[in-house]
Amino acid sequence: MKASQFFISTLKEAPAEAEIISHQLMMRAGLIKRIGSGIYTYMPMGLRSVRKVEQIVREEMNKAGAIELLMPAVQPAELWQESGRWEQYGPELLRFKDRHARDFVVGPTHEEVITDLVRRDFKSYKQLPVNFYQVQAKFRDEIRPRFGVMRGREFIMKDAYSFDKDEAGMKVSYDKMFNAYMTIFNRLGLNFRAVAADNGSIGGTGSHEFHVIAETGEDDIVYNLNSDYAANIEAAEAVALVSERAEPQQTLEKQHTPNMGKCELVAEFLNIPLVKHLKSVVLAAEQVNENGEAVTQIVLVLLRADHQLNEVKLSKLPGLSTTRMATEDDIMQAFNTKPGFIGPVHPAQKVLVVADKTVANMSDFVCGANEVDYHFTGVNWGRDLPEPDLVADVRNVVAGDPAPDGNGTVDICRGIEVGHVFQLGTKYSEAMKATFLDENGKPQPFVMGCYGIGVTRILGAAIEQNFDAKGILWPAAIAPxxxxxxxxxxxxxxxxxxxxxxxxxxxxxxxxxxxxxxxxxxxxxxxxxxxxxxxxxxxxxxxxxxxxxxxxxxxxxxxxxxxxxxxxxxxxxxxxxxxxx
Amino acid sequence: MKASQFFISTLKEAPAEAEIISHQLMMRAGLIKRIGSGIYTYMPMGLRSVRKVEQIVREEMNKAGAIELLMPAVQPAELWQESGRWEQYGPELLRFKDRHARDFVVGPTHEEVITDLVRRDFKSYKQLPVNFYQVQAKFRDEIRPRFGVMRGREFIMKDAYSFDKDEAGMKVSYDKMFNAYMTIFNRLGLNFRAVAADNGSIGGTGSHEFHVIAETGEDDIVYNLNSDYAANIEAAEAVALVSERAEPQQTLEKQHTPNMGKCELVAEFLNIPLVKHLKSVVLAAEQVNENGEAVTQIVLVLLRADHQLNEVKLSKLPGLSTTRMATEDDIMQAFNTKPGFIGPVHPAQKVLVVADKTVANMSDFVCGANEVDYHFTGVNWGRDLPEPDLVADVRNVVAGDPAPDGNGTVDICRGIEVGHVFQLGTKYSEAMKATFLDENGKPQPFVMGCYGIGVTRILGAAIEQNFDAKGILWPAAIAPxxxxxxxxxxxxxxxxxxxxxxxxxxxxxxxxxxxxxxxxxxxxxxxxxxxxxxxxxxxxxxxxxxxxxxxxxxxxxxxxxxxxxxxxxxxxxxxxxxxxx
Known part of the structure; x- marks a missing residue:
């Protein structure tokens, strides 16, 4: 290519709206031009990199036995009504009526279309497994598009969908995709981690995200430098930092802690290390009781004072899928005190006490006394208060925690999600009555997986990871x-x-x-x-x-x-x- | 590729809705699957052919100096309001409001986006010419989608847009695209014709369509087997079949032609060949007179009896851009008679007489006498009635007409439009104030061309042209x-x-x-x-x-x-x- 026959347009300054380095450099290097909020033209220079990413993705998908097709962007609403997502999906879903007033969506993903296609064409277990993929422009009406191609509204995605006759087959398909993704991100020349992930709203039973490691990433990744272990902080297992509960050494004492509503202040005032203190988080869960009545359950979550609540983990506990922060009124009623002095010892009302695994093994600890300006010291489970109602992993991992795989400790870095593999199971096939006949001639729902790669997002992520003061440092495989x-x-x-x-x-x-x-x-x-x-x-x-x-x-x-x-x-x-x- | 690792799904019978052979065969061969009205999935087998078409198109576009980019499908309404198409475009245009209630379209074409892009980046004549293209899924909300990929709602198109500093430059860009299209359709292995076309609603000053020749085509193509001459029947020049007007030989006579409201009946009854008869078509044109008042002008169009009116040609005559068929009342008022007996001799009112070129050179002809059940014979211009107000080519060419290039006669076949090149001129650049500085430092509007190829439509057209009782006969270049x-x-x-x-x-x-x-x-x-x-x-x-x-x-x-x-x-x-x- 000769530059005179190509189009090169660089800028000295990035436009003001470009907040992050990849957005700034993509605009300055003339890779993209903004057409509207979250909507970009891929200029000739940028498109070359997009195509190189696409090509590597296609080659590895083909090698892994996935078959390329191309579904329409526009999808009839009926399919989304069948799956239930017509109601569940929020305003990110672009819905419109055609000239005959029929409802359609511009697909942000294609689970419904592919499930419909497979249920019509695949009748027998003998035709399985199958894995179809496509590379396509998608639209999601983000509430606040930003960061250029990192959180745009129109973007190019590779989406694949596997169909198996059973869970074991699905796991094989999933592993093939997992391995293909490892090869893809290696070939792209990116420093990345495959991390165990929470499933999120798409549903299903297991998933991994692929993150490009970059300081500007939006996600916290917990990883073990000594092993392959890595997980999104939302999903990373936090082990108990105290392996077993020690015998009580101290007696329960009430301490005057005037105006000390924060653990750090109490710790300094009493000269007791922070790791001996409990932090109390009060939530309200809307539940249904045995008589079918809606009731509000007050939940007291206990964490070690230096730890943070992990809401995703909490939401997976029975009855706690939806919670809200408790109001001051809720707290006054349940604990007869103000935030800052709450504790698990003799609350005013019976509350559900959820103790983090570490907290459950603590002894001689410090906590609020349910009385303004007072804390207890020398508190011990069983002796001074009942055992917690639930013991669970409800905290975020912190750097230096023991690795769950037993191999040293973990570290935390930031990552940009560029790929995601999901074990969907039968969520869509059951909702859409997509079945095949098994070996015994009985109808069974397809067991599905789905696998996405954010093709255009990869450009942004690659730059966030590879730049200097002069500009972009492209990995060779995807340089224009x-x-x-x-x-x-x-x-x-x-x-x-x-x-x-x-x-x-x-x-x-x-x-x-x-x-x-x-x-x-x-x-x-x-x-x-x-x-x-x-x-x-x-x-x-x-x-x-x-x-x-x-x-x-x-x-x-x-x-x-x-x-x-x-x-x-x-x-x-x-x-x-x-x-x- | 091994078939066991691919997806092959054929059908014995085509679904009932498939009316034409390409639709039937594409469904039966499993190239496409219907998702909704005019919306299809390209199955792996069909997608292979789509990709081969795309590849050939890309190679030739690149060779011709066009530069690939990728614009967003979703476009802000503001650009369409600037160009005026927000109002002009009918319900085929998919419009929607985003979550912030801002108006957008899903682009059926991209003149606005590319003009916006070029006006922001191209400031000087030194940067010109430039030609950008993309390959992209488009959406047009057809009122009656049918014929599979031939008239679908979502389809893949290659669209290119050239920008020049002047008309001469634009013609050079246009010719390059014209030649690239010739190479593309030759490489695709299709029997096709480049035909001079009417510009239609997109506006501009000159255009050609590329038609795949097939009996089932929707368009009539006039062509010369002895030369390259070809034109869409809407645009094909019809020459005068009588080269000059002969001296009158007969006297004007009124003939009783009872119940003979059709030329063919009159011709048989009077034993005068049909080619000596005039056919009268009465239209009403809404015009504005010198005082600025809306007036209805009655127009009498005269054709030789064996010819057909060409409304596109008529609409280009001064004052006749919009006409409607005259009502019986209009006719009674203007001619004091019924349809079937209308003629140009002494109408009851002054009407605008438009004579086709052939008619203007006829003598001793037959026409209605403006009296029920009577015709005149031996009619002659000048002697029996005034010369026509306008003489123009207003008829459709018929097979056997002399070729306009003087090289023998023309024939007519049917074609399927798969490509179109337009000389847009300054229509968009003027509307959108897209200018550059010329050699003298003066702002000038870009002179544009636009060039489309219906990538997915080519599959249908190729099959309409190449099939037998057993199935498809793919041209080698685009077989899956x-x-x-x-x-x-x-x-x-x-x-x-x-x-x-x-x-x-x-x-x-x-x-x-x-x-x-x-x-x-x-x-x-x-x-x-x-x-x-x-x-x-x-x-x-x-x-x-x-x-x-x-x-x-x-x-x-x-x-x-x-x-x-x-x-x-x-x-x-x-x-x-x-x-x-």
Missing amino acids: FEVVICPVGADKNEQVRYETNNLYNDLLKEGVDVILDDRGERPGSMFADWELIGVPHRVTIGDRGLKEDGMVEYRGRRDEAATKLLPEDVAAHVLAQLKAS | FEVVICPVGADKNEQVRYETNNLYNDLLKEGVDVILDDRGERPGSMFADWELIGVPHRVTIGDRGLKEDGMVEYRGRRDEAATKLLPEDVAAHVLAQLKAS
């Missing part, structure tokens, strides 16, 4: 071009033109994705453009170099300095660098 | 697979398995797009599947053939019979056939 040739003084030096064309043609012959910058820009602005755009390899063919020592310059985008080479050696050098990258 | 290998008796014959795998691997090594049918189907149903799907080349490796004479069979999809070959010769034979096709 692999190599750029920058001639300097070509207008007045025949040899510059000769060596430039020679190298360009040699690299083209070798199948290298090379761009020749024949725009005639001044060297400074030309180099700045390519550093901003982030092409990994650059060759400068300058009239001065050729005159002085007959040399041209190679420079990798991450190199500290250029390497001087004879013109006849440069093609081989570039090819060797490409091979190594 | 080039070659199918059908082993027979592989389960019980080691040699069948050996030769099959040998050939399969040999063809793969040569880069042939081959599918090996390892499903274990019975031969009859296996052959029927591949004839229906229309793979152009088939090799059958049968245990009987190998045992009897050591031969395997090659058969082209259009061949009358199979060719017997030694297993060691078959790969070379297939490669030769592929080269020849």
Whole structure:
């Protein structure tokens, strides 16, 4: 490709709305242009990277036995009514009426369409398993689109759906996809982690997210540097930090703790380490009692004072799927005190006490005394108060926690979710009566998995992970071009033109994705453009170099300095660098 | 590809709603599945052909200097309000409000988005010309979707937009696209014609349509077998069939023609050839007079009796852009008679007389006498009635007409429109104030062209042109697979398995797009599947053939019979056939 026949448009400054580095650099490098809120045009330069991601995804999906098709973006509402998502899905779902007043959606995902397709065409277990995928523009009406392609409204996604005759088969399909994803993100050249994830609203029985590790990530990832273990903090198992409960050593005493409504203040005042204190979180759960009446259950969640509540874990406990923060009135009624002095010892009313696993093994601990300006010290389960109603893992993991796989401790980093594999089970097939005949001729619901990759999001994530002050540092596999040739003084030096064309043609012959910058820009602005755009390899063919020592310059985008080479050696050098990258 | 790892689903019968052969065959061959009215999934088999079309289109667009990008499907209404199409476009345009109640469209085309993009990035004539294209799913809410992918609501289109500094530059860009389209449709292996077209509602100054020739086409194409001349019947020039007006030979006579309201009856009754008769078409045009008042102008269009009115041509005459059929009242008032006996001689009121070019040169003709049951014979312009107010080409061409290029006569066939190139001019750039600075530093509107190809429609058109009783006859370039290998008796014959795998691997090594049918189907149903799907080349490796004479069979999809070959010769034979096709 010659730059004069391509479209390059760089900006010195990023527009004000670009808050994060990938958004700023994608706009500055001219990879995308904003058309509306969360809606972008992929400019020629950006589209090249999109296509490279798509190509790697397709190759690995095909290798893993998935079959590509293309479903329509527009879907009849009837299918969504069957699955129940017509009601469940919020305003992110673009719904519209056609000219005949029939309801449709612009699909944010395609579980319904593929389930409908498979139920009509797959009648027997002999036809299973099957896995269909597509690469397609999706639309989700995000309430606050931002961060460029990271949280856009229209975006390109690869979505795959597997259908198996049973749970065991589904797990095999799931593992194939998991492995394909590992290969894909490795080939993309990204530092990533596959992390155990919470299933979220899509439903199902197991899932992993694939996160690109980047400081600016929106998710906290718990990982073990010594093993493959990694999990989203929402799902990461937090083990008990006290392995078993010690015998009480202290007596229960009420301490005056004036105006000390925070554990840290109480700990300092009483000179007792924070890890001996309990934090009380009061929630209200709307439940239905034995008589079928709606009742509000007050829930007291007890955490070690240095820990944080994990609401996702809490929501999985029986009866606690939906909770809200308790009001001051709720608290006054249940504990006869104010927030800051609440504790599990003799509340005013019977409440449901949920103790984190660590808390359940603590002894001689400190907690609120249910009396303003007072705390108890030397509190012990059984002796001073009943055992908790529930003991469960309800806290966020913190760095330094023992790893759940028993292998040292965990660390926490931030990640950007770029892929997700789900074990859907029979959620959709049961709702949509999608069945096949099993070995005994009996109808059975398909056991499904679904597998998504955010194709355009990968561009943003790759940049968040790979940039410097000058611009993007593309991984070689997804750079818009692999190599750029920058001639300097070509207008007045025949040899510059000769060596430039020679190298360009040699690299083209070798199948290298090379761009020749024949725009005639001044060297400074030309180099700045390519550093901003982030092409990994650059060759400068300058009239001065050729005159002085007959040399041209190679420079990798991450190199500290250029390497001087004879013109006849440069093609081989570039090819060797490409091979190594 | 092995069939067992692919998805093949054929039907014996097409669904009832499939009215035309391409729709029937695409459904039966499992290329598409219907999801809703005019909305289809491209199944793996169909998607392969779609991708092959896309690939050829991309290659030729790139060669012609067009640059690929990808605009969003969802577009802000503001852009459509600027261009005026928000009001002009009918219910085919999918409009919706997002969650913040802002108006959007799902783009049926992208003139607005690309014009907005170019006006923001292109400031100088030095940056021109430029031509951007994309390949994308579009949505048009057709009132009556039908014919499968031929008139669907969601479809894949390649749309390109060129921007030039002046008319001459735009014509160069247009010609490049025209030539690229010629190459594309030739490479696709289709019998097609580039035809001069009417511009339709998109506006602009010149356009060509690309039609695949097929009996079932919706458009009449006028073409010259002896030259490149071709035009849509809406636009095809009809020359005067009488080169100059002869001197009157007859006197005007009023003839009693009882109950003969049709020219054919009058011609037979009077024993005067039909080509001597005029047909009168009465229309009403809503016009504005010199005082700015709305007035209804009655228009009498005169055609030779064997000709048909061309409304598109008529609508381009001054004051006649919008006309309607006259009512019986209009006619009674203007002609004091009933339809069937109307003529240009002494109407009751002054009417606008528009004579087709042929009519203007006729003499001694027959026409209605503006009196029920009477016609005139021996009528002559000037002598018996004033010269017509307007002489113009207002008729449809008929087969056998002299070609407008002077080269013999024209014929008429039916075509399916699969591509369209438009000279848009400054329609959008003026409406949207999209300007650049010219050589003198003055702002000028971009001069635009736009160029569309109906990617998915091409599949339907290719099938309408290429099918037989057994199924599809794909052109080699866009067949889902080039070659199918059908082993027979592989389960019980080691040699069948050996030769099959040998050939399969040999063809793969040569880069042939081959599918090996390892499903274990019975031969009859296996052959029927591949004839229906229309793979152009088939090799059958049968245990009987190998045992009897050591031969395997090659058969082209259009061949009358199979060719017997030694297993060691078959790969070379297939490669030769592929080269020849």
